[in-house]
Structures are given as C-alpha cells and as structure tokens.
Amino acid sequence: MTQFNENPITAADKTFFQLRSDIVEGQIKAGSKLSEAELSTNYQVSRAVVREAINRLENCHLVERKANVGARVVSLTPEGLAELYQVRESLEGMAARLAATNMTDEEINDLNELLNSHFQTVKSGETYYQEAGDVDFHYRILLGSKNKHLISVLFEGIYHLIRMYRVQLGMAGPRVTTAFDEHRHIVQAISNRDPELAEILMRRHISYTQKNLAAKLID
C-alpha cells in the first residue's frame, strides 16, 4: 500500500500530526476551544510549538482562530459538508482528467494492480476496502495529476476534514462493492487515456458518495 510519508521532523511536526489526529478522530470534540496552555501540558511541549501546530491546523480548515481570543475546532454542519463535497467533486474530477494525460504507463499499471488486490479483498467479503483502500485509490489518482497545487489543496486541505465528517458522523458504512465498480470504470478511462470520461466518472463517483453520506446525515 502507498505510503503517505509524512515523517515528522520537528516537535512542531509531531504535535501537529497528533493534534490533527485527535481532532479528526474525535478525541477532541468538534466546536471545542483549544487552550494553548492546556495543550502545552498535555503534549509536553512549549506553547510556541502548540501555537505553530494550531496555525497549521487553521490552514487545513480544522480549526478557526480569532486574534487575541483563541482557536476553536470547527463545527460540523450539513451545509459545511455540502460545500466541502462541491469543492471535492470539482477538484477530484480535475485530478482524474489530468491523471488520464499525465500518469505514466507504469503508474497506470500499478493502479490496475492496486485495483486487482482490492478486488480480492472485496470478493472475500472483508470490510478492509472501505477505509484504507478507498483513500489509497483516490490518493494515487491525485498524485497522477502531477499538479502540485491540486495535490496540496486536496491532500492537506480537504481530505482530513472529510475524514473528520465520516468518522464523527459514524460513517463506516457499506457502498463497498458498488464503489469498487466505479473505481474500476475510472481506472479503465484513465487506461484508455480518455480525460473527459475519467472526469465525468470521477465526479459521478464522488457525487454518489456525497449522496450516500447526506442520506445518513438524517439521523
């Protein structure tokens, strides 16, 4: 499986990753206030390090900050999720389109192999696919776009927030096999070097995902 290779180097890196994880996974509640002093003692680092971590979280749209007042974890709302998916659909559609042109033959082969390995797990009835497999699939296509800005915005700015919604609204749900078929068709379009079709299929795939999420949001 693809490694995301986000090696923490400095203490600020570690604190940032830890804080991000704690927020996304719900250890720190959505909407709660982030006290620099408190986090400083909890994570055993100085306030300066915590401040840098919080600044980075702000750029991920995971926290909101007001000058001289402080930072709060974002609140999760149906409108926010809709806005998020609007942007995601457009950007990932673009990623698929660019990937159909810019991925190397070797990268496309790897993508097909990845898909095959997913097929094995799906066929065997394991639930593994949903989580890591889906992320890996989208991540590879994103990288295949070869567009730095696109990669940055999606990977650093949107994916974690989407996962936060999924985790905290309890969406570990199904859609495994149907999503797999959609993935397969997208890869086929990319293999055929058909950018327009790849974009359309990716947008539709994400649109389905959103509708699936929105339906569960009624609870």
Added chain:
Amino acid sequence: MTQFNENPITAADKTFFQLRSDIVEGQIKAGSKLSEAELSTNYQVSRAVVREAINRLENCHLVERKANVGARVVSLTPEGLAELYQVRESLEGMAARLAATNMTDEEINDLNELLNSHFQTVKSGETYYQEAGDVDFHYRILLGSKNKHLISVLFEGIYHLIRMYRVQLGMAGPRVTTAFDEHRHIVQAISNRDPELAEILMRRHISYTQKNLAAKLID
C-alpha cells in the same frame, strides 16, 4: 470599489501582509532565501513574529520551507504558471456556476453596476480597468459562490501567486476591452441564473487570459 478588508490586528498580521506584498511585488526576489534574523531586524519585530508570518506564506504557496534548513521564496516557472491556471480555471468556473445560483438579486444588481462603471472607464480609454477592476470583478463572483472552502483556496492561496507572476513577468498588458466583453457575458449568464453557461464562459475567459500570459512568457 469592494474593500478586501484584511485588517491587520497583531504584529504577525502586519508582518505577514508586508512580507507578502514585498514578495508579490518583487521587492524580495523569487527564489531567494528568507533569513529569519535578517527579516527580524528589517521589519523590527522578533523572530517569533517573522516565523509565524513565514508559516502563513508557506500556505499561500509563496514560500517553501524545509525543516532545519529554512524558507525560500518560490521560483517562477512556465510549468508552475500552467499548473496554477489549470486549478484556477476549474475553481473559478465552479465559482461562476455556484454564483449563478447563490448570489442574491441585490448582489447581481451590484455586479451589473460595477460592470457599468468599468464600461465608463474602458470607453474613456483609461487603463485603470485591467488591474483593480479585474480583481474586483472576479472577487465578487467568488464571494457570490457562498462556498467558504472555494473562497479560501482562491483568495488566500492562488490569487496572490497569480499576481506575483503577472507583476514579475511584466504583464501589465492589454486585453482590456476584450476581457470586458467576456466579463459582460459572464454577468449576463449569472443574471439569467444559468449556471452551466456561467461556468463555461468563466472557464473560457480564464483560458484566454492564460494563453495571453503564456504568449508573453516567450520573451
């Protein structure tokens, strides 16, 4: 004219705005190294403030940072410009589409008035339009999308970098009147509440702009 209303509150705010301006306008050369100590003395603030400003610049993609090594102003390359415009075309097209649905009638009226005032300046032969007028136009449509993520990515993450390219490659050029006509048609589509057409026209408009820039890049 619309105010962008980015009031600096803290010293870090002021330093960030000043640094960003100095980089975009070319006072600090593209590709050059940013020494925290040096900037600290130049801007008369502590290194902590400079560090926070640099961190924010990194999220604007105006500087790149390596742990334990330092920060450099980004380098301007034809490939980078192309990538940037790929993303811009997709996102602003989306903004126009959403704006056609989400702008209020009053906001659309204001947009039409803005266009009329631009028409006066264009007709009178002033060169004013190109710079501030164009930015203002795109900014209003972006706000009209009512999508926080979209607004954030474009306004904080892409516009300044695009301006950096324009300024430093000496693009104060023409395309005034033709661009005005394109703007007019976009506003018409929005006024007609026609999302699909608004997106197509906006994408085409930005595509033209890119080709215009790329042509000048041959120098």
Added chain:
DNA sequence: GAAGGTAAAATTGTCGACAATTTCAGGAAT
C-alpha cells in the same frame, strides 16, 4: 589536487518569561 573528516560559525527550533488583550466577577448606580 581531491576526498573526507572535524570544529567553528551561522541558522533554525524550542523554551520560559513578560506584555497586551480579553474574559470574568463583583459592586455601584439607576
């Protein structure tokens, strides 16, 4: 002269303390 190693210098990362601002609690006036 080139390659590799070592110590000094320079630069970034981290820390604790102080300053500035906001928030909270209590009391006075209407």
Added chain:
DNA sequence: ATTCCTGAAATTGTCGACAATTTTACCTTC
C-alpha cells in the same frame, strides 16, 4: 432587577535566550 463600571484572573501575543541542527571553513590524508 438591570446596566454599567472596575479590577482581577485568565488567555493570547511578543520577546530574548538557549538548544539542536545545518552549513561553512579548514585541516588532514591519500
């Protein structure tokens, strides 16, 4: 009882100093 003011407490913003890391310069070795 409500509003406004005041001062204390708490929180964020800024600073200078020290630690860790990288870069540079110089020396040794082949």
